[in-house]
Amino acid sequence: MTHRSKLLGAAGILALAVLGANPAHAAGTTAGSTITNTVSVAFQVGGISQTGTSASDTLTVDRKVNVTVAEVGTTTTTVSPGQTSAVTTFSVTNSSNAVLDFALTGLQQTGGTAAHSGTDSFDVTNVRIYRDANANGIYDSGTDTLVTYLDELAADGTATVFVVSDVPLSLATGSVAAVTLTATGREGGASGSTGAALVQTTGGNTAGMDTVFADGAGATDSARDAAYSAKDDYTVLAAALSAAKTSRIISDPVNLTTNPKMIPGATIEYCIAVSNASGSATATSIDVNDPLPANITYDSAYGIKTNGTVVSGVCQADGAGSGTFASNTVSGTLASVAAGETKTVLFRATIN
Structure with missing residues (x-):
């Protein structure tokens, strides 16, 4: 290979590299651009080169x-x-x-x-x-x-x-x-x-x-x-909350804790269970408010337990949080209840 051939080969590789780095745009040539193509004609008469001629064509690229x-x-x-x-x-x-x-x-x-x-x-x-x-x-x-x-x-x-x-x-x-x-x-x-x-x-x-x-x-x-x-x-994706309120008698002044009855002075435990259906969004900032009737008295010594669980349909006294009592109303907040989950608010009161 001659020196000139080597130079041409290197130039060809460089040109290919440039083309590879600048791929054609999908849109193509810009609308309104003009494309001009000029042809040249050379000829001889009696072996002598004559003045040639040329012709051009110009078109406009459509949109x-x-x-x-x-x-x-x-x-x-x-x-x-x-x-x-x-x-x-x-x-x-x-x-x-x-x-x-x-x-x-x-x-x-x-x-x-x-x-x-x-x-x-x-x-x-x-x-x-x-x-x-x-x-x-x-x-x-x-x-x-x-x-x-x-x-x-x-x-x-x-x-x-x-x-x-x-x-x-x-x-x-x-x-x-x-x-x-x-x-x-x-x-x-x-x-x-x-x-x-x-x-x-x-x-x-x-x-x-x-x-x-x-x-x-x-x-x-x-x-x-x-x-x-x-x-x-x-x-x-919505939350689907349901609430269930149950009660059980803990003791009375006569029978104490053995087969207690609903007589004045008896202690009742109330459980409010809040459940969220499977496949639902997690519910947050759940406020539970329970106004007490006049014929029962809130047990402040026991307090209000929140975020408790339910096992086999029975409310557990395992709530880690605490509620408040004001204006004869028991209140508790559940931070969240996820899909398929149940959390409780638990408190006690006595029969007047």
Whole structure:
């Protein structure tokens, strides 16, 4: 191999490396660009080279409009009854070969199968759309931008969008609200305002920049309509608390603790058992209040035991916490009751 051949080989390897480091963009050549191709013709007359001739052709690259919207993640958004600012997350990608605006709408489904196989059964309220202002993929109240459209989204650009809603109170576990985010392309005109609606060029190719809709069919929209839609949903996980109040006689002034009877002066033990159904959300900050009737007197010496257990249907005097007694009312707080768990408030009183 000559020295010159070696240099050419090295240059070829370098060129391949540069090409590998700069892959082609999916959007392609920018809309409105011009492509010029010039041909040269050389000839001879009587063996003598003559003045050649050339010709050029210039074309304008048309605008291909293509957008996709996708749910971020693969599971439903779990929410609590009464929760505010519940978030579902989407990505909007401009696969067009031009900068475009995208109008955004968040609509609720009415019945039918939701995104994650549940059945739509309720509507969320106060639906808003935010753009991820700091690009961290997490909804940040007070930081992210409330929007109705994406402004000047670059070709091959992707924006993260949050649909933020409030959940009504008094919903059961398994209730589902389906939401659909649709992004519709608009002219990418001046920054800070929504561009005009896009119009697809009809008929044959023109000399100027034509517009071709190339988007696929989304969740609720058709192919080649300059829009795309995707679904996500909220699924409620609620606590299902039930309370049971039982009593047993401890002693009376005559029989003491042997077969005691409900006579004046007898001591009664009350147990309030709070249970949470299996498969439910953990309930927290549970306040129990029990006003006592006038014909019994609270036993302050025994006190109020909270967070006790139930074994074989019998309340245990093993509560680690303590309650309060004021205004003739027994009160106790249970920090939490998990799914399938039971905790108690236990106290005693005497019959007047």
